[in-house]
Amino acid sequence: MADQRLTKKVVDGIKPNGAEFTVWDSDLTGFGVRVRSNGAMSYVVVYRVGNGRKAPVKKLTIGTVGKLTPDEARGIAKKAIGSVAHGLDPAAEKAEARKCLTVSELADAFLTDHVRTKRKGTTAEGYEHALKAHVVPELGSTKADKLTRPAVAKLHLKLQDRPAMANYVLAVIGSMYGFAQRRGFVPEGFNPASRIEKYPEQGRERFLTSDELARLGDAIREAETIGIAWEVDESKPTAKHAPKAENRRTVFGPYPVAALRLLLLTGCRLREVLHLKWEYVDFERGMIFLPDSKTGRKPVVLNAPALAVLASLPRAGAYVVLGDDPERPRHDLKKIWAAVSRHAGLAGVRIHDLRHTFASIGAGGGLGLPIVGKLLGHTQAATTARYAHLDADPLRRASDRIAGTIAAALEGRPEAEVVPLKTRQS
Incomplete structure (x- = not known):
């Protein structure tokens, strides 16, 4: 300009x-x-x-x-x-x-100069929430170079009923003080979040079973056709003005419904689907080429069902999944997911668990973790390793073959393929 x-x-x-x-x-x-x-x-x-x-x-x-x-x-x-x-x-x-910054001022500088410029949108939002909701209210007035490990440990202990959040807050504080060291706000090596033992966390991966997938499919079809029924709290004074029970249904348009199907069929992350533009979709080669994702540039292989979902959508803007503003990406799928998951009886299942389900079916089907990792866009093999316990198909085949041979030998059947051991000649 x-x-x-x-x-x-x-x-x-x-x-x-x-x-x-x-x-x-x-x-x-x-x-x-x-x-x-x-x-x-x-x-x-x-x-x-x-x-x-x-x-x-x-x-x-x-x-x-x-x-x-x-x-x-x-x-x-x-x-x-x-x-x-x-x-x-x-x-x-x-x-x-800034060398005399408070923790609150350090948090502002960290968010402005580092997080918002170098981290993806959802990651930046997570950092900001951790700092604004937990760190600043408890520690904000303390001078950044005077914050002690016991003070951080006390905050960590306060969040013990939410171990995942407690550990996340601890990690954010550690990252913030790494930034503070690089900028000279605190002495080199000074990090009050170091050497604080984290709480053990139970794995949050949730994989849908075949029965659950069938129920989810039924709920999605109802969402786009007859609509999903919603309930009224009869105890509230406004309940008498609510529509009749037969009219209490919400029909969702083609775009949010398509987004749910794409999440399931591709294993993509939520933002990768919501921010997907038509220009990234290559129907001829059956690919999506994302210019930027959590792990950088990422190609996504489109299978036949996913291609059919995309082909069924009308193009009414730059984005595949339209929201209220055709020139901006849709913000979320909270409303439709709350309705669909409730109707399908999937209490506690998160949208991100659809990605885990895609991965679990691939790993459980014996496709191999490297292939599953490539489909998900993982850059580190360790990231895909969380699904290793599901990759049991080769082990199951080997176990079946060994046990079959042993069982046949025990029954005296010749097809046991038992190899006789050579005895030493005296």
Whole structure:
């Protein structure tokens, strides 16, 4: 984009292009909007410390686009440039001030400068929830370099009734302090989350049985045809205004229904399906080419049932699974999954368990963990190893053959294929 005065309209019109770039303001030299490769945008100001072209160039991040208006950011930039004229270095001052950050301020810097720029959307949301809901309320006022291991252990203990969340919070704190070390906010090697023993966690993988899959299929078909019945709390005063029982059904459109089927048939992650664009689908080769996923670029093999689901959908926008806004990806499938899973009697089953089910059927069918891992897009063999206990088909065949031979020998049948041992000649 050509340099122009940064107004709200101009800033709102900036589109990421996959590479980092800066749009400079035409009115105030050095003031601009930096656009990260992942689309995150922040206001910055650059200046030279000293006189002459050889003077070092410094960059000061003013704030995130959306939290500040262009005029507010420009005002801060003017003050920063004015302080440079008086021999000050605002970026150095900010760095010095950050050395005395509180845990709350460190969390903000961690989210702004690291998580939102380097982590995927759902991962960033998880980090933010852990920090804002658990860490900051308990430890936020403590100076970051004064936080102790016992204080973190106390928070970990407080969450013991939710061991998975307790361990996740501990991991997020550890990651945050790794960031703090790299930025010089705390001394090298200082991490109050280290050497705290995690709680044992039971595996969360849930695999649907054949019977459960049949019930799920029935529920999905009802969702798109006659609709799924919903109940009314008769004890509430508003219950008398509710529709009659025969009219209490919700019919779901083709897009959320197709999303559920694609999750089951491809083993894709939820966001990979919800953010899927038609341009990524290659019907001729039977492939989906995702330019970006949790593990980077990812090809997805489309089987015949999945191709049929995609072919049945009308193209009414850029995205395969349309939401309310055809130009934006659908946010979630909470409503349809709550209705369908309840109707199918699948209490406690998560949408992500559909991916586990895809993997479990492949592993249990003797396809081999490397093949299953490639279908799921795993980059590490250890990730697929969680399904190793299901990959029993070769072992079962071997066990059947050994036991069959032994059983036949015990019964004196010649087909036992017993190999006589050679005796030593005296």
